[in-house]
Amino acid sequence: MANYLITGGAGFIGSHLAHALVERGDSVRVLDNFETGLEKNLAPIRDRIDLRRADLIDAAAVLSACEGMDYVLHQGALPSVPRSVKQPRPSHETNIDGTFNVLEGARQAGVKRVVYAASSSAYGNQPGFPRVETMAPQPLSPYAVQKLTGELYMQAYWRVYGLETVCLRYFNIFGARQVPDSPYSGVMARFILMMMRGERPTIFGDGEQGRDFTHIENVVSANLLAVHATATLAAGRVFNIACGQRHTLNETFGLLATLLGFEHPPIYGPEREGDVRDSLADISAASQALGYVPQVGFEEGLRRTVRWYRDEFAGQKEE
Ligand code: UD1
Numbered sequence: 001m002a003n004y005l006i007t008g009g010a011g012f013i014g015s016h017l018a019h020a021l022v023e024r025g026d027s028v029r030v031l032d033n034f035e036t037g038l039e040k041n042l043a044p045i046r047d048r049i050d051l052r053r054a055d056l057i058d059a060a061a062v063l064s065a066c067e068g069m070d071y072v073l074h075q076g077a078l079p080s081v082p083r084s085v086k087q088p089r090p091s092h093e094t095n096i097d098g099t100f101n102v103l104e105g106a107r108q109a110g111v112k113r114v115v116y117a118a119s120s121s122a123y124g125n126q127p128g129f130p131r132v133e134t135m136a137p138q139p140l141s142p143y144a145v146q147k148l149t150g151e152l153y154m155q156a157y158w159r160v161y162g163l164e165t166v167c168l169r170y171f172n173i174f175g176a177r178q179v180p181d182s183p184y185s186g187v188m189a190r191f192i193l194m195m196m197r198g199e200r201p202t203i204f205g206d207g208e209q210g211r212d213f214t215h216i217e218n219v220v221s222a223n224l225l226a227v228h229a230t231a232t233l234a235a236g237r238v239f240n241i242a243c244g245q246r247h248t249l250n251e252t253f254g255l256l257a258t259l260l261g262f263e264h265p266p267i268y269g270p271e272r273e274g275d276v277r278d279s280l281a282d283i284s285a286a287s288q289a290l291g292y293v294p295q296v297g298f299e300e301g302l303r304r305t306v307r308w309y310r311d312e313f314a315g316q317k318e319e
Pocket of ligand 1 (some may be wrong): 079080081082119120121122170171172173185186187188190201202203204205209211242249275276278279
């Protein structure tokens with residue numbers, strides 16, 4: 001049994017990690033400001049975790065949260081490319097200053113390892129698929145720059161202070177508990193809820209942009225592997241976490257429409273500013289160094305996710 005701090009532990013990804021760790025008997029502390037996280041995500045394990053409400057930019061609260069911890073899973077962030085384009089400052093502060101505070105807190109508290117939620121947006125629109133970690137980053141949006149800066153900080157703390165850090169570049173994660181009804185919601189959650197309500201989703205652009213959509217179970221397993229991987233193989237390194245398959249939005253819309261019995265076409269709108277055109281990961285580095293193997297494929301992930309939203313939003317109109 002070990003002590004874990006999960007930043008952003010009330011959010012979509014953080015809460016899945018919290019549940020997994022509590023279930024296997026580890027001790028979990030969650031730090032969340034509940035700006036995008038939800039108390040209900042932790043309700044079933046609320047009495048078995050140490051829940052702290054604080055902002056990542058509160059350095060003292062972050063240091064105090066790190067004290068006594070073996071591992072930090074740093075998931076807390078203000079996500080969304082379009083949010084960062086519209087309002088870069090809040091996401092800059094949370095994603096860069098907040099990450100710096102986590103590293104400083106972890107260093108001062110003597111934490112053994114920090115696992116960081118990095119983003120596939122670091123690759124931008126450069127040529128060459130699949131994306132390999134050795135490619136030079138070309139971030140397009142403020143969000144991509146912020147998440148990449150976090151990676152550079154993680155690597156510097158390993159090199160300079162010997163704090164073990166592992167960066168996991170997540171590729172478009174989806175699954176249960178992803179917020180579906182914010183203007184900044186990820187596409188999968190947004191489309192599922194709209195289609196359940198009988199509303200036609202809007203595809204930005206021609207719908208032929210592709211993503212390496214990755215079910216949340218895969219991210220949970222990647223984090224647990226990253227915590228325990230041998231330092232000589234994992235520390236100071238960056239790993240793609242994905243399925244290694246590209247699916248277009250048109251294809252994804254079609255599969256969701258079949259699963260949900262939705263019979264209308266999507267609406268097509270203008271391309272989104274700062275959008276990456278295509279995304280596809282090479283996952284061999286994570287496989288070799290961490291032993292990472294995707295646990296849940298795309299279509300099975302879609303089925304599980306649709307099932308969860310149906311249960312969660314039961315009673316909402318379906319066409
Ligand atoms: C990006 C990152 C991802 C990161 C996420 C955090 C890339 C390739 N991926 O995701 O690693 O975790 O930010 O927020 O950079 N779309 C529509 N209609 C909608 C909503 C979205 O067509 O209503 C389109 C977008 O234009 C985009 C795709 O769906 O082409 C995916 O968008 P979204 O779910 O917001 O994620 P990314 O920006 O790709």
